[in-house]
Amino acid sequence: MELIAVLGRSPTGGRAYVGQVIECAWRLPRLYQAVVAGRVDTWKAQRIADLTHPLCPEAAEFVDRQLDAAVDEVGWKQLERLVAEAVLRFDPEQAEAERERISDHRHFDIDEPSDTGHVVIHGLMDAADGHDLDQAITRRAIMLGKCGDDSSMDVRRSKAAAELARQDLSLDLLFADPDTGEVIATAPGRRVTLNVHVTDTTLTGDNPVARCEETGPVLASQVKEWLQAPRTTVVVRPVVDLADCIPVDSYEIPDRHRQRVQLRDHTCRFPGCTTKATRCDLDHTIEHNKGGPTCPCNLVPLCRRHHRAKTFSLWRYVTVEPGLYLWLSPTGRHFLVGPKGTRVLDAPRRLDPDDY
Structure with a gap:
């Protein structure tokens, strides 16, 4: 109590x-030790401690070891994923129990209509079910646009969800056997692409962690459950060599190159941006019309906002090596963006526009 009083904190906060x-x-x-040495701000260490407090000792040690060399570079989203992976790796029973507990609270609710004739929809779903729903709505929204609907993407997604509901309501009327009443309509079902990376820990069964593109680390048992869903089509892709670099002559980017870049970089490579690479443009680091090749080593995922910033403002970057990028801001700050996150390298300096 005396310490808390001296620090000027409330009992709870103290x-x-x-x-x-x-x-x-x-x-x-x-x-x-990093805090004592002045390499990490106290407030950041406090927030990390709050995240690791519920972990078992082995999981906490794993997080501490992973952060040892890169704690000043890791963003909060990456830190949350690291903690989630630690739980899955060292306490899978707790992770599975928590998943089952949350699963029992899944719901899908539609509120009462408002005065304007709209409703708010909210719910909690299994991640794979949510991904399937998102993909189905997105495909229909894109088709509506191609058919002449000039509404925004958000509005078209809302209309697409309604079309999915109306299609289901019409199944009995359009696709039922008139004599037996049996519904004979068929659905394509879930389509899953599985990228398998075999390691020593995979073969020995010591590592129960799988990685889902949409959600991050998950239990391997949950992936197994998703794959066993009725009418699921599983596509197993061969191992992708991320170092493969075979350029093509055209400006258009082939799917094999796009996939390699997305698997390599995961997110937009602008400093601090976490937009998934699958939702980004692929930027030619060296412009194609200036001799830049169309190959993974010259392609970088940038979300539309940051792609425009690079194209129409003084933001610039160079590729140190595939997956590691050095950015220069309009005010002269340097940022190193790589697999560990974003690091600010120096103090600002004045930028000479004549250099660009």
Whole structure:
């Protein structure tokens, strides 16, 4: 109590602060030393301690070890995924119990209509079910656009969801056997593409962690459950060599190159951006009309906003090596963007527009 009073904190806040210090000093010693050395801000260590507090000792040590060399580069989204992976890796029973507990609370609700004749829809779904629904709605929204609907993508997605409902309501009327009443309509079902990476821990069964493009790390048992869903078509792709670099002559990017870049970079490579690479444009680092090849080593995923910033403003970047990029901001700041996140390299300096 005296310590909390001296620190000028409330009883609740003071106890939380002491708990965070103890968590760092005893269970996250590498992070604690980084704070003492002045390499990591205290507030950041406190937030990390809050995330690791519920973990078992082995999982906390795993997080501390992974953050040892890159704690100043890792963003909060990456940190949350790291903690999730630690739980799956070292306490899969708890992870499975938590998943089952959450699964029991799945719901899909439609609120009462508003005065304007609209409703709000909200719910909780299995990640794979949610992905299937998102893909189905997106495909229909794109088709509506091609058929002449000039509404925004969000509006077309809303209309597409309604069309899915109306199609289901019409099944009994349009596709039922008139004598028996049996519904004879068929649906394409779930289509899953499985990229399998075999490692030593995979073969020995020591690593229960799988990685889902849409959600991050998940239990391998959950992936097995998704694949066993009725009418699921599973496509197993061969191992993709991310170092493969065979250029093509055209400006258009072939699917094999697009896939390699997306698997290599995962997200938009602008400093701090977390937009998934599958939703990004692919930018030619060296412009195609200036001799830049169309190959993975010269392609970088950038979301539309940051692609335009690179094209129409003074933001610039160079590829240090595939997957590692050095950015220069209009005010002269350098950012190194790579697999570990974004690092600010230096203080700002004045940029000479004549250099560009």
